[in-house]
Amino acid sequence: MKVHILTSYKQFIYCTLLLLFFTGCERTTDGLDAPGFSTNPDVFIDTFSPGLNYAAFGGSLVTAFDVDIETTYNNTAASMKFEVPNYNNPSGAYAGGTYFTSDPRDLSGYNALTFWAKASKAATLDIVGFGNDLGASPYQTSISGLQINTNWHQYIIPLPDASKLTAERGMFFYSEGPEEGLGYTFWIDELKFENLSSLAHQTAGIFNGEEVTVSAENGQTIQITGLVSTHNLPTGINQSVNPSSRFFSFTSSDPSVATVNPEGVVTVLAAGTAVITATMSNLPASGSLTINSVGEVIKPPVPAPVPTRPADKVISMYSNAYTNVPIDTWNTRWLYSTAEEFFIQIQGDDVIRYRNLNFVGIEFSSQPIDAGGMTHFHIDIWTPDPTNPPNSFKILLVDFGADATYGGGDDSSHELTFTSPTISTQNWVSLDIPLANFSGLVNRNHLAQMVLSGDLPNVYVDNVYFYNTGAPPVTPATAAPTPTYAAADVISVFSDAYTNIAGTNLNPNWGQATSVTQEAIQGNNTLKYTGLNYQGIQLGSNQNISSFAYLHLDFWTANSTTLNIYLISPGPVETPYSLSVPTSGWTSLDIPLSEFAPVDLTNVFQFKFDGNGTIYLDNLLFRK
């Protein structure tokens, strides 16, 4: 609590950086004296009270505090002066420190710490209080946001429960930053503990008096916050202070479900409901914490399947199988998101656990992902929650466009929804989603955000990556190159570029299993063999090609492992020529006709292919 309060404003270091003052007149301790500590109520009355020391907080302007003999309350001899630095003062960003005694004091006979204060301009003191002893500070208590002005006024810090303060060393502490960037000066005088009969109507609260309900699970710890003690001041207004948890006694209605320690830390032990309440002294505190514990967390019993995609075809966001790209955050904590993320391990495998997931933003805009070369998105999810309809799980991908920043008119996104049976309960579900399914995602070169949402409050996530299937394309993306030989030097069998031999039968029935079709690729008619075993071509008329030099053809196959072409003359006389497959794109080949010897080049009339796979052919012709 103590650290929390202070670090909420600035980062304090509770080491003694500097002892600015150390009074020489410490309380003498002769061991014969009884255990009772000094009950001296004075902290600073014109000078340091006996045994009082000062230490500036780390990072503060260490010279901020000084004793002033000019501006004092009621023209007394001296006051405490505090110079708050300007914003970005290199010597210290704020004024702050604590006044503590060498020997403890017994403050149990008092009910308030009072002082007079004024400032060079109206200001709001960030924190003033007592109980900071530079150590454990068990009873640190403070007021946040105390308004002071240019007139001397008395201020009262009511003690939450003085009976605890029988051995206190922290007499006073403060922390104050610039007001709207500007430094100023304030003074404090007549700083002392008092027993005021004019304080009344004390109330105490936890969670600022609210009745808080949380769902929880075994092993979870919850800090009780919003500790407050309020007195009505002599002016009729209430003054709240923020006491440490040590002023409270916490009680669990069912310690078998949840326990609470004196520091106000609740530990959940079992399934069930427990209500944490508190008292201060004998005063019941308003506010409570109701814990609805589900007990042991339901976790995946086994890790997600290990990905097998080759790493060079993967852009991984989260997986032990790959080197992951940098992700800014797995939980942007956007407004209204209740999601909490935990990075856990299942049998040594790193997994992200989301709890209370309504939606969660995942951001990687610092280094957007270029998934232009990827074909799929993969994610493994596991949920203990019901997945029966209408429950769903949703994935939204956002691309920031060419400007790689949010907005700018070039962003695009698409959300996909998954329902049963795609999703299922207590099973790892591997989603392999073609990026084309994210149809609204116009671009995917600057992916920057992902949002997971749906009706599953508990989701375990693993192996989040984009990948390229590596599978060759099924059809040529482009047409075969158009030949540029002079028509007079060509006898064409199959080509859009020339007049072909009339009457050629592209699919004579030779008992083959091959399916023959023609497809237009980029407008270019292409011959396609599917399921090739063998396939013939019967020329429309016998050809004398003895004055020609080459047989030219373009072929394309992604999956053929063997392919031969035969030129045939009657007899039949045929000679195979082996084609290199599969191809990388179109292969354009000019085969010297001599390769087909002893085929009679003066009288050829058939072609034959054999091999396997799916073959695309084009520009089958003889040329000189």
Place this chain on the structure above:
Amino acid sequence: MFRKINILLLVTILVVSGCKPDDFQKLDERNWQLVWSDEFDGAEGQNPDSLKWTYDIGTGQNGWGNQELQYYTNRPQNVSTDGNGNLVITAKRESYAGSAFTSARITTQGLFSQTYGRFEARLKTPYGPGLWPAFWMLGANIETVSWPQCGEIDIMELRGQQPNIINGSIHGPGYSGGNAVTKGYGLQDGRFDEQFHLFAVEWFPDRIDFFVDDYLYQRIEPADVSGEWVYTQPFFLILNIAVGGNYVGFPTEQTPFPQTMVVDYVRIYEEAN
């Protein structure tokens, strides 16, 4: 409770009694006979006895003459017995009929009035800036002669921002509002909103004595007033919490609400011969 002029001047003449409750006072013995009382023994949430009390409803004229902010109602949430022998008047911060606060003001006007005697109430006040609780009396002839000719005896009134000080005052022709004859009584060791205290006046033809917890802190005689001594005819009782107004200033964001005045009893005596 009727003020017409700058009431804040009053602050300068506030005298906080330095006397301690255990100071010895020698007072004449009196033989007081109870003639009227309300012990407020009604059930929880009930309005007080309609045979004894009536209500001032609404905002009066000009905030009951004082720029007060509350709307007085007779709803049980503003005025009811608590089932434990007390009457509770509750001032709330709530929007109601155009006002920002509600409260209650009950009187015995037309039901009971008396000339001379002892008038006392045991009560615990509300607190907070802008709260103005009072136990007071007005001359029953107010309808015919109007204020301040009718006279006003404030047995107890308190500013919520000073919950350890009450004032006893009388207002009459020529000495009303900021010129009233008044005196404060302060607790050195406590506040009027923490425990019950007994507030009383003992009214005789020649004087009015003001008491807190049977300690006489003020005696006003005809010679002490600059105008006519009008305290020779029946007065009726009033209990109320005002919110805001000239006397007390206005509530702030820091004023805690709701606020209650808890009245254990009101008892009226006359002196037996």
